[in-house]
Amino acid sequence: MSAPLSGQAAPLRLGIAGLGTVGIGTVKIIQKHAAMLAARAGRPVTISAVSARDKRKNRDADLSTYAWEDEAVALAQRDDIDVFVELIGGDEGIARDAVTAALKAGKDVVTANKALLAIHGQELAELAEAQGRVIRFEAAVAGGIPVIKAMTESLAGNQIRRVMGVMNGTCNYILTRMENAGLPYETVFEEARQLGYLEADPTLDVGGIDASHKLAILAAIAFGTRPAFSDVEIEGIERVSIDDIRRAADMGYRIKLLGVAQMTGRGLEQRMSPCLVPADSPLGQLQGGTNMVVIEGDSVGQIVLRGAGAGEGPTASAVMSDVIEIARGVRMPSFGQPATELIQPQAARTAVPAAYYLRLTLADKPGALAKVASVLGDAGISIDRMRQYGHSSGEAPVLIVTHKTTPDAIDHAISVLPKTGVITGEPVELRIEEV
Ligand SMILES: NC(=O)C1=CN([C@@H]2O[C@H](COP(=O)(O)OP(=O)(O)OC[C@H]3O[C@@H](n4cnc5c(N)ncnc54)[C@H](O)[C@@H]3O)[C@@H](O)[C@H]2O)C=CC1
Numbered sequence: 001m002s003a004p005l006s007g008q009a010a011p012l013r014l015g016i017a018g019l020g021t022v023g024i025g026t027v028k029i030i031q032k033h034a035a036m037l038a039a040r041a042g043r044p045v046t047i048s049a050v051s052a053r054d055k056r057k058n059r060d061a062d063l064s065t066y067a068w069e070d071e072a073v074a075l076a077q078r079d080d081i082d083v084f085v086e087l088i089g090g091d092e093g094i095a096r097d098a099v100t101a102a103l104k105a106g107k108d109v110v111t112a113n114k115a116l117l118a119i120h121g122q123e124l125a126e127l128a129e130a131q132g133r134v135i136r137f138e139a140a141v142a143g144g145i146p147v148i149k150a151m152t153e154s155l156a157g158n159q160i161r162r163v164m165g166v167m168n169g170t171c172n173y174i175l176t177r178m179e180n181a182g183l184p185y186e187t188v189f190e191e192a193r194q195l196g197y198l199e200a201d202p203t204l205d206v207g208g209i210d211a212s213h214k215l216a217i218l219a220a221i222a223f224g225t226r227p228a229f230s231d232v233e234i235e236g237i238e239r240v241s242i243d244d245i246r247r248a249a250d251m252g253y254r255i256k257l258l259g260v261a262q263m264t265g266r267g268l269e270q271r272m273s274p275c276l277v278p279a280d281s282p283l284g285q286l287q288g289g290t291n292m293v294v295i296e297g298d299s300v301g302q303i304v305l306r307g308a309g310a311g312e313g314p315t316a317s318a319v320m321s322d323v324i325e326i327a328r329g330v331r332m333p334s335f336g337q338p339a340t341e342l343i344q345p346q347a348a349r350t351a352v353p354a355a356y357y358l359r360l361t362l363a364d365k366p367g368a369l370a371k372v373a374s375v376l377g378d379a380g381i382s383i384d385r386m387r388q389y390g391h392s393s394g395e396a397p398v399l400i401v402t403h404k405t406t407p408d409a410i411d412h413a414i415s416v417l418p419k420t421g422v423i424t425g426e427p428v429e430l431r432i433e434e435v
């Protein structure tokens with residue numbers, strides 16, 4: 001009887017740079033499931049060498065049998081590795097240098113680095129193709145959710161109409177915790193910091209940048225365009241107040257940091273902003289640090305993927321899916337088609353009509369509401385629902401849900417409203433996304 005395939009074939013040898021949450025998670029899977037991985041990959045998956053900033057640091061895995069490199073670039077160029085696994089992070093500096101060095105040295109690359117891909121993905125994918133290598137990044141978008149493979153493989157027969165989702169677990173944790181515990185943003189932000197949820201630079205999370213990196217990657221795959229992170233219209237969650245979360249809930253909505261990408265006749269729309277979604281929709285129901293990606297294809301209809309977007313196990317699970325794909329000999333182009341064929345997208349600000357949520361604070365005097373209604377009417381905006389809240393001071397909080405209107409009409413109305421002299425404070429305007 002012949003020996004099993006995994007016993008015959010040469011091992012796939014990895015060099016892992018970055019031994020933090022994701023790096024150690026990846027080492028653990030390889031150590032724990034060696035036989036299973038070999039069977040599935042058709043060959044053993046081994047680690048030849050590793051690299052991180054501090055060799056002496058105590059880590060939650062036995063690394064004693066692997067060679068150590070102080071420099072990630074040196075690791076990337078070693079003769080005894082086939083795949084360079086970049087789990088350091090950052091769009092510039094060492095991660096970019098090491099990935100470039102690996103590709104030039106003829107290695108395949110697996111990375112979880114969404115910032116690197118969103119900003120330098122085109123250049124790296126072209127380099128990989130020129131070298132006859134692959135660069136794969138399932139972990140970079142929505143962590144453990146297999147969204148890259150879903151889009152590049154399972155949905156490859158569809159023209160994608162729209163892709164959207166909640167792709168930053170920290171923001172979703174903050175927003176749902178604010179609602180559930182009735183706490184203000186600042187308190188929950190501090191809680192998230194204590195829990196270790198925030199990136200070293202928290203503005204990447206709460207400023208919507210991390211989620212926008214992910215959206216730019218998905219948009220490139222969905223629409224056959226070069227990744228265009230700098231074209232994403234970004235607004236983070238810093239201005240979302242507990243008041244708006246409560247008022248939105250009163251009207252049957254939840255506030256989510258939602259990314260939406262779609263191709264229209266005007267070009268590629270990519271936006272990341274706090275939006276209202278129906279509380280009973282799949283996105284509205286999403287609690288805590290979970291991610292959700294919604295993909296709409298012309299043949300398949302709507303697909304909803306939900307799961308852990310971060311954390312040691314889920315992210316390492318995605319890294320391993322790429323490693324196994326490479327071990328099997330699958331050579332998938334990074335963005336679903338050859339990088340040189342991706343087109344430069346024309347950036348377009350969204351013109352897609354939507355309903356809007358407006359929260360205004362009116363001076364409590366006769367005719368104030370009539371003036372607001374007249375501004376909205378003049379802008380061609382029709383009111384669907386309106387609610388005035390009890391008040392004790394001379395100010396009256398008013399909530400308006402409009403019928404569908406254009407973003408231009410809303411912008412115009414918001415710019416005119418303060419001139420009526422009946423508005424105190426900044427009007428709050430949030431788009432209500434149809435999901
Ligand atoms: N933590 C998570 O849940 C997720 C992380 N990612 C991405 O995975 C990557 C890694 O993230 P984490 O493991 O969370 O980061 P981490 O901060 O826990 O680990 C980073 C590792 O890189 C090492 N490192 C830093 N500078 C280095 C250098 N010059 N040479 C070699 N190693 C160096 C550090 O020593 C550390 O071991 C990032 O790109 C991140 O955006 C993606 C999805 C989820």
Ligand SMILES: N[C@@H](CC=O)C(=O)O
Nearest residue numbers: 167168169170309310
């Ligand atoms: N900071 C990110 C981690 C993974 O990408 C998040 O909160 O989702």
Ligand code: NA
Nearest residue numbers: 138141143145
């Ligand atoms: Na993923």
